[in-house]
Amino acid sequence: MAHLFFIFVDIILPVFILIAVGIIMQRIFQLDLYTLAKINIYFLSPALIFIKLYESSFSLSLFLQVIMFSFAFVVILYVLSMATAKLCKLSDKMRLSFSNSIIFYNSGNYGIPVNDLVFKQDPFAMSIQIAVMAFQNTLTFSYGVVALKSVHGGKLKAVLGYFKMPLFYAMFIGILFNVLNVPLPNFILTPISYISNALIAMALLTVGAQIAHINISFTYIPLYLNIFYRLVVGPVIALIGLLLLGLDGVIAQALLISTAMPTSVNSAIIAQEYNNEPEFASQTVIATTLLSSFTLTLVIFVAMHIF
Incomplete structure (x- = not known):
């Protein structure tokens, strides 16, 4: 119960305060959602990815181990989600x-x-969580963007479009500078840190601005299925995988807990950027974030007692 209280007060409540600010500002000022998405993807996100990878303390073997687990986990979820979407006869x-x-x-x-x-x-x-974050950010702004672009245009054009984005280079340079211990002066690190610190507020404000146009309907079947897969099926799959792999201790605990997180705000941002069901994407962020305060508490309890 104590974990639930701290998670709600320290994480959930601040998230919803920022989203509420976005809703209010959108209704008062009619913000340009397309511009907000551009700022998040092309300005704020690269700074966050670079600074986290540059400043993180991790070994290459640990990084690769976490990446391999995360990749296998995502592939299983992808197959299950696509199969479910086809059974439900959802549009492309x-x-x-x-x-x-x-x-x-x-x-x-x-x-x-x-x-x-x-x-x-x-x-x-x-360091384990940082590796998971690096993989998720790479996946979101590579496959996620390529897949969304391929809906509206050619896949080759979509792939080339990804390499024009600063996200890829921020990730590569961040890892390279970390491994090589390249020192950066404060006049470079300070502005990058300021920019990265602005991402959370701007991303949630953007989601709030999107929600201002949305009537959330909890009778929408895909939303219920999304909540179930993200918050319940995901952690169960991860738990089974960790037990089969024989992982234990902090690495198993951290990996299991990391898989119980709600839908990424970035998924709503890129959905807005490429106009691909942005309302549904925003709904899933809100619903899974709210309900994760309960499901995540249970996952933390399981992780600490099994591993």
Whole structure:
């Protein structure tokens, strides 16, 4: 019960305050949602990815181990979500949004605070979460963007479009500078840090601005299915995988907890950017974030007692 209280007060409540600000500002000022999405994807997200990868403390073997687990986990979720979408006879655009909202989860601005709270600032546990975040960000802004672009245009054009985005280069340079221990002066690090710190507020404000146009309907069947897959099926699959792999201790605990995060805000942002069912994407962010305060508490309990 104590974990539930701390998660709600320290993570959930601040999230909804920022979303509420976005709703209010949209209704008063009629913000340009397309411009907000551009700012998030092309300005704020690259800074966050670079600074987190540059400043993280991790070994290459641990990083690769976490990436391999995360990749296998996402592939299983992708197959299940796509099969479900086909059975429900969803449209191509809705099928993609449905799948993205399940495989892209909030490993950064939600996952990092939760990791910090559960493991009491343990640097080893945090390095695991950083690796998960790096994989999720790469997946979101590579496959996620390519898949959305391919709905509206050619796949080759979509792939080339990804390499024009700063996200890829921010990730590559962040890892390279970290491994090579490249020192950066404060006059470079300081503005990057300021920019990255603005992402959480701007991303949630953008979601709030999107929600201002939405009537959330909890009778919408794909939304219920999305909640079930993201918050229940995902952690169960991860638990089975960790037990089969024989992983234990902090790495197993951190990985299991990381898979119980709600749908990523970035999935709603790129849905807005490419106009691919943005209302549904925003609904899943809100619904899974709200309900994760309960499901995540149970996952934390299971992780700490089994591993």
